[in-house]
Amino acid sequence: MSSTTIKDSGNTPPGAGGSQLKIYNSYNRQKEEFKSITPGHVGMYVCGPTVSGESHLGHARPYITFDVVFRYLQQLGYKVRYVRNITDAGHFEEEGREAEDKISKKAVLEKLEPMELVQKYTNLFHWAMEQFNTLKPTIEPTATGHIVEQIGMIQQLIKAGYAYEMNGSVYFDVKKYAASYDYGKLSGRVIEDLLETTRELEGQEEKRDSADFALWKNASPEHIMRWQSPWGIGFPGWHIECSAMATKYLGAQFDIHGGGMDLLFPHHESEIAQSTICNHVAPVRYWVHNNMITINGRKMGKSYNNVIKLTELFSGDHPELTQAYHPMVIRFFILQSHYRSTLDFSNEALIASEKGLKRLWDAYENLGKLGVGSQESGVDSELDSKVKKLLDGFDEFMNDDFGTAKVLANMFELVPVINSMKDKTIPVASLSRETFELLQSKFKTWIEDILGLTSINAADNEKLQGVMQLLIDIRKESKSKKDFATSDKIRNELSQLGITLKDEKDGGTSYSFD
């Protein structure tokens, strides 16, 4: 793989014939052709998790969405630097546990140690991401590891006259910024409205304007995360970490910034303001936002009390769940909708996804087992061009703002063709050699490398496979002797254990685990 040139991967390379990647840019609210700032390279920043608690289903969406974006950009031949932060600084408390007073007389080991908590949930997050088969970001910086950079940036903002200190805290001067820049453009906010807001919030009286936001907060004694700064002991504000880390690793201006729609305001709006003042340029070319996962039509979130944690989803241990769901089913479920639409959770929908994924994956495995066949004669040109068209659709739909749902729809349209070839009701030779090979290679590339799906069959164990083969052989012998009592006993008892035997048309028998 070359690091500077565009790899010809069999997909449409950027800029060359065919369709070209278009991305919906939240900043302009329209689809734009994607052009990277540095040819052959892409810088992408995605807002990562706050590791003060366990991740839930809602969190799965952006990381799976942007994992596919990451994979696809690489597939197109770009060298991608994918930065996803870990927010491990802030006002930390563990759920169900009170934040503790640092000066209390408790023994050190009895106290809530913030880094221990942060470590625990970071590990859990990484574990869940692995279950989803997401690729690791190329850089995963932590907020606590970049306090120096954040302080540096705040100092720059003060020096530039866009931030002011008050009682050990530092605030960004939104009114001043708005005088010469378009504060509110990203989130569609009207600055006058923001300045007029008369919301009562704690600490508001320190600000010159209610729209101002904190860059650095003075730490009260009970605040357990604290650092020394030019303004006294405190902790960084809510938005500065992303600006500081994105600037450090991706430069003053980079290609893609991703995150959930709920971060549009104030988080990303503030990020733009901070970075623009410090770096004298708009930080991001393409703002990309995924929509929310809802449950019973409501956004999943702590404040709504409708959260299903990922561990619960994988184990089925939650009152809303009728069963456990394989992480791949969640991934598939998310990919079956467009990332900018809300996605409603329900057991019914997830079960449908589970079945669909199994069917798709079985067909994919069958496809891999098919030989090219003797392509001498009998090419069905109608079928051949239909298959080609469906395959071309993969690129076309993905290039249209990452239309994974439509890519999957095309794959499903190919499933009957593949299964029929397997059952020999359609000869493999009805496809030209070229088309058949394209079908095999594109299916593999797209299903595994781009969509990042994997098998959900639990049967990948050699000894078990041996035992299964033995049972299948015994059953086959019984059947040939018309001893159906024995053959049915084997099948029925296996079925009770959650193993389904399937007699294939070619005389063989396959099995699947629930």
Add this chain to the structure above:
RNA sequence: GGUCCUUUGGCCGAGUGGCUAGGCUCAGCUCUGCAAAAGCUGCUACGGCGGUUCGAAUCCGCCAGGGACCUCCA
């Protein structure tokens, strides 16, 4: 209250103004010792009312429902 978005068949969910999305469910058929799987066929929807257009789920207006953001939030 302000800003924005959304409303698709039993369920989920794509949809660029004209051509079958797709998945799941359900029914029938084929195959099969039976079953499962697979294949085939069927079920054809776009919140309501107007408007633009030769033609609208797709554009515009009004009404109704739902949601997001405005506060930590994926």
